[in-house]
Amino acid sequence: MATWLVARGNKTAYESTLSIILDEPDLKLAEVEVEQVVLNKSGKRAIRLDAWARDVSDRRFNTEMQNDTEADDVRRRARFYQGLLDTPVLKAGKTTRYKHLPSTVIIFITQEDIFGRDRAIYTFTEQCEEFSDLPLDDGTKKIFLNMTSKNGRPELISLLQYMKNTTIDNPEVKIKDKRIITLDKIVNEVKQSEEWEAVKMNILEIGIEKGREEGRKDGLQDGLKIGRAEGEAKLVSMIRRKLKKGLNATAISEALELEDAYVQKAVDLITEDSSKSDLDIAKMLLNQ
Known part of the structure; x- marks a missing residue:
């Protein structure tokens, strides 16, 4: 997993990773940043993002590796990140419209199954409690990836198992998806770099x-x-x-x-x- 800390900064690597997670083969990123600090203007707690990206349709993505899920509540952490990510987007002024807020996707990758349902991916969006067919459609999505489960799309499982050991020869990488092969090539280049x-x-x-x-x-x-x-x-x-x-x-x-x-x-x-x-x-x- 440590190799992700460098590979995430490579646009092609992050693009390949997000493409598999979101099941969007044609995903294209316009911008990638790592270790970006987002300040809380009230002077209280800020956040440092592992990997941030914007795609060509202006959606924003934040992906975090969370090794320790026992010491803190990852779900509430995702809520806090969501709020701070929106803070710097809109400028002050009467002409500002909230409809211009871009869609955001918060992704946490954990080594433990924090929900206990044995799924590799848990996706959450806002939903009306009274009407199951009425989504809030506020442009937010939170995804939690669980490295321990083998229940999910084969290419996603292979990606998560690859990220555990960062080797394409890992027998748990059942699907040698071209995006994983691309990621592996970049990871190996990173390992040879300073x-x-x-x-x-x-x-x-x-x-x-x-x-x-x-x-x-x-x-x-x-x-x-x-x-x-x-x-x-x-x-x-x-x-x-x-x-x-x-x-x-x-x-x-x-x-x-x-x-x-x-x-x-x-x-x-x-x-x-x-x-x-x-x-x-x-x-x-x-x-x-």
Whole structure:
């Protein structure tokens, strides 16, 4: 999944991905942005979008990878993102008309089935409760993709399984759709580029940013250490979840595209004492 962090910035890659998710073979994107920050003008919480795009018909798309669905409510997160995405679109003034708001599609890709219905895709639009044939038609759509289910369109299942391990040789990729082949080619190019090293560190960035905040209070160096440990703990959490699913260290290192030695050390520490927290193990890994 980590490879998505770079490949999403490639218009062809994102176009291929959205085309399969939305079941729109002719989808064409006009614009793609990554790590876009959308500010709340009231000065409260902003959001940083994993991948944002606009198609040739002016629809807007936001796609997010959500690894941890236990710590937060992804459904309400989608609601918040929807509201903030609309905020900067319309300009102030009496001539502004809400009918000019573009359609938006919010997509969350998760490793867990947050709805428990064993479906690969859950699509939600606003609907009248009194009349089942009366949609609100407000131009919004929310899609939740579940990597654990095999129930759905074959090409969508293949895409989700490909995104787990980012290899076309994955036996779970049953349909070698030309769009997945295109995506795989771009992913392999990314792996050979200088961007790849930066992407591996991207997982740690959130923790480091948090560390900088702590650093302003307790000293920058101490803060950065705290931030790096918290960022490292996110990797440990991902490794722990893979272990629970029965994967060994080799399979985990391939799935997360991390060094074998690093994953093996993490696995040893996790299995040695299951009571240790992710943060404790992260600190031990950093001190080795």
